[in-house]
Amino acid sequence: MTPVTIRRWAWIHKWSSLVCTVFMLLLCITGLPLIYHHEIGHLLGTEVASKAMPADTPKVELDRVIAAAKARYPGKQMMYMSQEPDDDTIWNLTLGDNGTDVNYKATAVDARTAEVLPTPQFEGSFMSVMFHLHVDLYAGLWGKLFLGLMGLLLLVAIVSGVVLYAPFMRKLDFGTVRRERTARTKWLDLHNLLGIVTLTWLFVVGATGMINTWADLMFKYWQSTEMAEMVAPYRNAPPLTSFGSMDRAVAQAKALEPGMKIGFIAFPGTPYTSEHHYGVFMNGTTPLTARLYKPVLIDAQTSRVTDSRDLPWYLTALLLSQPLHFGDYGGQLMKFLWAALDVATIVVLGSGLYLWLKRGVPVPARAGKLDETGLVPALASQGDAR
Amino acid sequence: MSPAFMRLWGVPILLGVLTLIGLVAALLGDGLLDYVSAVALGIPVALGLWHSLRRQGS
Numbered sequence A: 001m002t003p004v005t006i007r008r009w010a011w012i013h014k015w016s017s018l019v020c021t022v023f024m025l026l027l028c029i030t031g032l033p034l035i036y037h038h039e040i041g042h043l044l045g046t047e048v049a050s051k052a053m054p055a056d057t058p059k060v061e062l063d064r065v066i067a068a069a070k071a072r073y074p075g076k077q078m079m080y081m082s083q084e085p086d087d088d089t090i091w092n093l094t095l096g097d098n099g100t101d102v103n104y105k106a107t108a109v110d111a112r113t114a115e116v117l118p119t120p121q122f123e124g125s126f127m128s129v130m131f132h133l134h135v136d137l138y139a140g141l142w143g144k145l146f147l148g149l150m151g152l153l154l155l156v157a158i159v160s161g162v163v164l165y166a167p168f169m170r171k172l173d174f175g176t177v178r179r180e181r182t183a184r185t186k187w188l189d190l191h192n193l194l195g196i197v198t199l200t201w202l203f204v205v206g207a208t209g210m211i212n213t214w215a216d217l218m219f220k221y222w223q224s225t226e227m228a229e230m231v232a233p234y235r236n237a238p239p240l241t242s243f244g245s246m247d248r249a250v251a252q253a254k255a256l257e258p259g260m261k262i263g264f265i266a267f268p269g270t271p272y273t274s275e276h277h278y279g280v281f282m283n284g285t286t287p288l289t290a291r292l293y294k295p296v297l298i299d300a301q302t303s304r305v306t307d308s309r310d311l312p313w314y315l316t317a318l319l320l321s322q323p324l325h326f327g328d329y330g331g332q333l334m335k336f337l338w339a340a341l342d343v344a345t346i347v348v349l350g351s352g353l354y355l356w357l358k359r360g361v362p363v364p365a366r367a368g369k370l371d372e373t374g375l376v377p378a379l380a381s382q383g384d385a386r
Numbered sequence B: 001m002s003p004a005f006m007r008l009w010g011v012p013i014l015l016g017v018l019t020l021i022g023l024v025a026a027l028l029g030d031g032l033l034d035y036v037s038a039v040a041l042g043i044p045v046a047l048g049l050w051h052s053l054r055r056q057g058s
Helices: A002-033 A037-044 A064-073 A126-135 A140-169 A184-214 A215-232 A246-256 A311-328 A331-357 A367-373 B003-028 B034-052
Strands: A077-084 A087-098 A105-110 A261-266 A277-283 A293-299 A306-310
Touching: A002 A037, A002 A126, A002 A140, A002 A261, A037 A064, A037 A126, A037 A306, A037 A311, A064 A215, A064 A246, A064 A367, A087 A306, A105 A293, A126 A140, A140 A215, A140 B003, A184 A215, A184 A246, A184 A311, A184 B003, A215 A293, A215 A306, A215 A311, A246 A261, A246 A277, A246 A367, A311 A367, A311 B003, A331 B034
Parallel strands: none
Antiparallel strands: A077 A087, A077 A261, A087 A105, A261 A277, A277 A293, A293 A306
């Protein structure tokens, strides 16, 4: 690389990082508790727990579960119901004044007794603050898209950082940290070391995080295309007067997709279905297909299946990219490594900021000679000159 | 590939491949593959930690 090329890449690295660093620090810090949200929920007592009963205790009808939730919040309508993949003793239900109520109420109901369980509300809790700061900065779609843009800058910073790794490390063994030099040299070496160690992980987590910021847009597109086609026959149907049995609806969905289980159910009027349908979203049972959904639309009056199709490629890609961002698919060891890589990333970001603040007086560009030493004129300070 | 190239990029490429194996393995299955993933992801983390903290010659 010529000194001019190096200087150009250094410029790209400097500005792409500087613009996104503060937000990336925020994402790393808020992401840390999100890795352990289940454990923290248990500690804070914000996780719903059901009573211990024999594993083969029969489940009550879904219609009774729904009735119990509606009795808890009279006058509100059902929005969604779902189960955690690893706990079929609890149904989590949300109810609101309409299908898109942002002030919805969440309630958990025991699947074996139809008993309403004490349910802490998510909004306003510590985890919800972490969640919003990590996902949308309390600014909805625009907040998400902004963080997605910062994610894109992070990817640019990573690529330019890898390009710059060569001139900085050419004369050094992997892992060299020159502690005997100035503090800046030491932190430069640590920045390079931890940058190259976290490189692949951070690129994958950054890229999948960026894809996740587009989730709302992809979902809206799906809604206005495939979903609109699926519910088109009901466009002029009169409003629902009575609801058909949920147990029959679920039985129909399971008969259609025998190898799958219920992921979540959307009630009429919510964005995941129409005014006239139960949207039963089925999951597969392998680690990979458990992430995917197959929507089965069921007439909410007659409880009969009206349509079902696979998700389009872009939603499949989105759902498959999510575990790679969350790190929730490999047990406790993976969570721990996710946290460790997150902390290493904080060091990379912090040291990068430090290197910029301590950039000092640039060494005059005596091109050939400086390049031989592996120092970049635009970035090196006199403390580094050998 | 030249010795100079491998001296510079050998370990980074190895760590990148290990990281990818670690990320993909646990996606494909549970049980044994979770451990494959933990080992493959653990090596870059351990190496980064070790080089960051060890005393290096002056």
